[in-house]
Amino acid sequence: VWHFEIMGAGPFEVGAVWAAVRIPEGQVGVSANIPRISTLDLEDPDHYMASDNVHSLAEEMGWYDPDSGQEFRWWEAYSGRRPYSTREYFILSTLAPSMGLTMEMEELPFSVVPDEKVSIQRVLAYYRETYEGTEFDASKNMLIPNRYRQSDDDPEMVKSPMVNNWNLTRDMGALLNAVQPGVVEGVRTIAVQQCSYSQVIQARDWLPPEIGTVAYFSFDNPGQSPRIPIYAGTLSLPESFKIGCQKKYREDSACWSFRRTNRLSQIQWGWAREYLEPEVMAFEEQMFLEQPLIEQQALEMMKAEGGDDPMDFRTFLTRYTNRFAGGAMQAWSEMGDAFWAHYARGW
Numbered sequence: 001v002w003h004f005e006i007m008g009a010g011p012f013e014v015g016a017v018w019a020a021v022r023i024p025e026g027q028v029g030v031s032a033n034i035p036r037i038s039t040l041d042l043e044d045p046d047h048y049m050a051s052d053n054v055h056s057l058a059e060e061m062g063w064y065d066p067d068s069g070q071e072f073r074w075w076e077a078y079s080g081r082r083p084y085s086t087r088e089y090f091i092l093s094t095l096a097p098s099m100g101l102t103m104e105m106e107e108l109p110f111s112v113v114p115d116e117k118v119s120i121q122r123v124l125a126y127y128r129e130t131y132e133g134t135e136f137d138a139s140k141n142m143l144i145p146n147r148y149r150q151s152d153d154d155p156e157m158v159k160s161p162m163v164n165n166w167n168l169t170r171d172m173g174a175l176l177n178a179v180q181p182g183v184v185e186g187v188r189t190i191a192v193q194q195c196s197y198s199q200v201i202q203a204r205d206w207l208p209p210e211i212g213t214v215a216y217f218s219f220d221n222p223g224q225s226p227r228i229p230i231y232a233g234t235l236s237l238p239e240s241f242k243i244g245c246q247k248k249y250r251e252d253s254a255c256w257s258f259r260r261t262n263r264l265s266q267i268q269w270g271w272a273r274e275y276l277e278p279e280v281m282a283f284e285e286q287m288f289l290e291q292p293l294i295e296q297q298a299l300e301m302m303k304a305e306g307g308d309d310p311m312d313f314r315t316f317l318t319r320y321t322n323r324f325a326g327g328a329m330q331a332w333s334e335m336g337d338a339f340w341a342h343y344a345r346g347w
Contacts, residue, residue, distance in 0.1 A: 002049075003029050003110075005037055007078055009053065010061055017057050019050040019074045021110060028095055028118060029111040032087040032190075035075040038110060050074075075107070084108045086136055086187050091126055123200050124216060124284065128223040129190040130165035138168045141183050142176075161270025166193040166221065191223030193262070196246060196255070198222040199230075209233075210314060211298050216287075219245070219255040224262040224276060225332070226283035228325045229291070233298070233314040238322055240329070257329040261336030264343070272339060279335065283328055294320055 006018040019037045023029045024047075029036070041048045058064035058077040066072075075083035084092075088108060093101040096112040131137050143157040166189075168176075173184040197219050204212035210233030218225040230237070238254060245255030265272035294317070301313035 001029075003031060003036065005031075005035055005074070009057055012060065013053065013057065015053075017051050017053055017078065019054055020048070022047045023111045027111040027113050028092070030088045030091050032085060034081070034083060034085055034088070035079040036083050036088070036110060037074040038076075038083065038107060039071055039073055073107075082106070086131070087190050090129065090131065090134075090136065090190070120200065120202055120216070121284070121288070124227060126190060127198055127200065128280075130223060131187065131189060132165060136187050137165070138173075138184055138187050138189075139163045139165050159270065161268050164266055164269035164273075165189055166191075166223070167266055167269075189223075191221060193221045193224075193266070195221055200227075207295065207299070208302060211295050211302070211317070218258070220259040221262050224265065224280065225258045226280050226328045227287060228321065228328055229287055230321050231298075231317045233317045234321050235311075235314050235318040236322075238325055238329075241325070254325070254329055257336075258332045261332045261339060264336055264339040267339075267343060275335060275338070279331060283331075287324070 001023045002020050003023055004018065004020040006016050009015045009017050019040055021037050021040075040050055040054070042050060054074070055064070055066070055072060058072070059066060063077045063080075064072055075081075084107065086103075089101065089103055092108055092112050093099070095114040095118065098115050099109070099112060101108055132139070139159060142160050142163040144160045146156040146158045168184055168186065170186060173186045176183045197217065199218075200216045202214055202216070203209075206212065211231060213232035215230045215232075216227040217230050218227050240252055240254035240257070243250055243253035243255075245253045245259060249260075250256055261276070265276050298313045298317050301316055304312075
């Protein structure tokens with residue numbers, strides 16, 4: 001896999017400046033809107049590539065001095081900011097804790113060898129991550145006395161059910177810190193509520209590409225929505241997938257099936273998560289439980305000789321994806337109705 005970064009070439013050139021580094025076999029890299037590429041060994045084109053102006057432009061703009069004795073670093077020349085944030089650090093450090101990475105380092109390794117083989121389930125879990133329970137948990141100080149404590153002398157403090165790491169926006173953080181400074185330390189989580197959609201693509205070369213390549217797709221906040229398996233061989237998606245959700249509320253939009261429920265759950269997340277999170281995991285477990293059976297059936301249909309229609313296996317995959325999507329949308333719509341009724345009663 002090539003990690004590719006590209007930027008405009010500045011005020012004196014029309015075009016771009018770019019660099020690319022190949023992630024070594026068996027390693028993991030992370031890109032989260034920050035330049036990650038460091039040094040470039042352009043004598044090794046199998047692992048490093050760059051535009052012809054990668055050095056000259058930086059020199060012309062005064063961002064790199066070849067006479068300084070310092071090695072050229074892409075991120076330093078073209079960004080000037082530290083080449084990682086909490087997101088990159090959290091993933092790389094938890095995949096390879098044996099490396100002892102810290103947030104005090106000037107730069108992190110471009111890629112790491114995980115201590116354990118990385119499953120697709122773990123990748124999906126990273127997309128749900130808000131750092132809850134870690135040092136980066138923005139809501140760790142949002143504690144109140146446990147309303148169900150045995151006596152008034154019981155000092156047990158628990159996280160407020162009104163709090164979640166998605167509603168601790170800059171404005172909310174500023175409000176709470178104005179009441180008591182230092183309550184909220186804002187941090188960019190991996191899962192965010194402003195997400196329109198996300199996907200994790202798995203490609204397996206031991207299967208035909210129509211079957212071996214699948215996008216685990218979800219609408220809205222990846223920390224709250226179930227994944228839908230969309231195979232490369234799928235011929236079409238539900239009509240509701242074609243209706244956008246960024247401009248206005250529409251009940252015929254698949255995205256809003258999930259967004260409405262997810263936003264309602266955030267009103268009292270400490271309560272609502274007990275219903276929503278098990279459903280997310282139930283759909284994920286169902287997806288991976290069914291996957292070998294679905295793929296084997298599609299493979300047999302693809303290889304069958306004398307079939308009525310050579311596209312039967314793709315129709316089969318399309319039907320499966322559409323029905324899985326329909327079940328997820330129905331479950332979230334019903335859950336949203338239940339949340340709405342709960343709040344309407346004044347709880």
